[in-house]
Amino acid sequence: MPAFNLNETRIAFMLSIEKFRYMAMADDRQRLMPLPEDRVPPRGKELAYPEAVLLVDPVEPEFKGEVDDKYQYSCENKDNKVHGFICLDPPVGFWQITPSNEFRTGGPIKQDLTSHVNPTTLAMFMSTHYGGQDFVTQFESGEQWKKVFGPVFIYLNSVADKNDTLSLWDDAKERMHKEVDCWPYSFASSEDFPKADQRGAIRGRLLVNDRCISKEYLSAKGAFVGLAPPGNAGSFQKECKGYQFWTNSDDEGYFSIQNVRPGGYNLYAWVPGFIGDYKYEKSIAITAASDVDIGELMYEPPRSGPTLWEIGIPDRSAAEFYVPDPDPQYINKLYINQPENKLIF
Known part of the structure; x- marks a missing residue:
């Protein structure tokens, strides 16, 4: 092939909007989601970039005044193992499980997308998210390259009692741990996927x-x-x-x-x-x-001398820093009143 760049490789699962409205990607990051039509004018107002939309006249008034942005549901590769949606009636879950990060790019703390409005659930393999040009995969003319992405596991679960609907998330997490223990899968027949x-x-x-x-x-x-x-x-x-x-x-x-x-x-x-x-x-x-x-x-960590004073901890995380309250005109209710470790100066 001639020289070319590859910016993104992924699998996108587009679910029925009539059914799947509740998104879950972590114990403290799950919620009912707005509708796709809430994101387009006149119901939605585009903000600084197209993915961020202020919901000014959503179909369901409970979402009015919120900002919807798929990047609000990103997470680091090391934590990106299970996410998806729940249908509330009947109680059915659709989950995308990734047992291994070996084929993802950028290492364990590279962030990427999970699930978002539409409803969409993504299996991200390669992307330039949060890295820009540094993550564009470049190929020279005639360059030979081969890589196995996945397999990823699609898990459907259900419960009979609607009062137990949210237990579908706990069941999906348990299934995720089972799939991690099964890696590498034995059923893959490709000679490029070693057992x-x-x-x-x-x-x-x-x-x-x-x-x-x-x-x-x-x-x-x-x-x-x-x-x-x-x-x-x-x-x-x-x-x-x-x-x-x-x-x-x-x-x-x-x-x-x-x-x-x-x-x-x-x-x-x-x-x-x-x-x-x-x-x-x-x-x-x-x-x-x-x-x-x-x-x-x-x-041997690099040093010029003893540490005199230090702000934060060099752990490639901003967890201990103060996170200011958002502008009330631009909020996502998922992140309101969450317990945070905040260091205030």
Whole structure:
């Protein structure tokens, strides 16, 4: 093929608007959704960008004055495992379950879409969301490339008692955990989708050497440790063409990554509480049924001297920062009066 760019790859499930009105993507992020016609003039008013619409005259008055925006329902890859819609009468759920993130781009904290008004449920594989041009997958003329996306799991459930309708979400979460335990699926017949006995594993321990904090080596507690295509430290955050495999270390810094596709990788990591990115200096080859013990690894965070004062925690999250109340003219009721961890200065 000639040279070309690939911006987005996804599966979109468009459900019946007469049936599926209740969206759920997390325990604290679920609600009845507006109607598609509420988003178009004169019922809706486009705001700063087309996806954000102020509902000025919705079909159902309860939504008047809210802002609907599909990006309000985004989440990080590592948390994007189950989402979908519930039909309230009869009580039926439609859920899209993603047991593995290995085929997604940008690493575990890359954000992407889930479900939104229409009603639409998305299985996102590649996208430029929240990254722009850095996530455009570029191919040279004649370049050969192959990648397996999915499989994703579509789950339908139901209950007889309408009073138990919202239990469909809890059931979907339980099913998600079962599907994660079944990965990699054994039914896939493609030779490009390796089964469990055709994959390998890697384990080791990550320590932190920060003399400004401790004279002893520190365990990299809760570190994000992953295998991704070769590149510079932190390059996994913009990587689009290959596969990535991530885990979190335990309290002592030990980690284990299972079911890795055969291939050549670099090992990357970052440790909550410490700035910077870690990259193991040697390349790692994973073969079928291999179990690589990489031993103890040492991360030395970049420093110019002792920390004098600090705002926030270097954990690639803004969870501890103050989130101001929204302008009452531009709200989404889903995010009103939610308990938040707020650091006020």
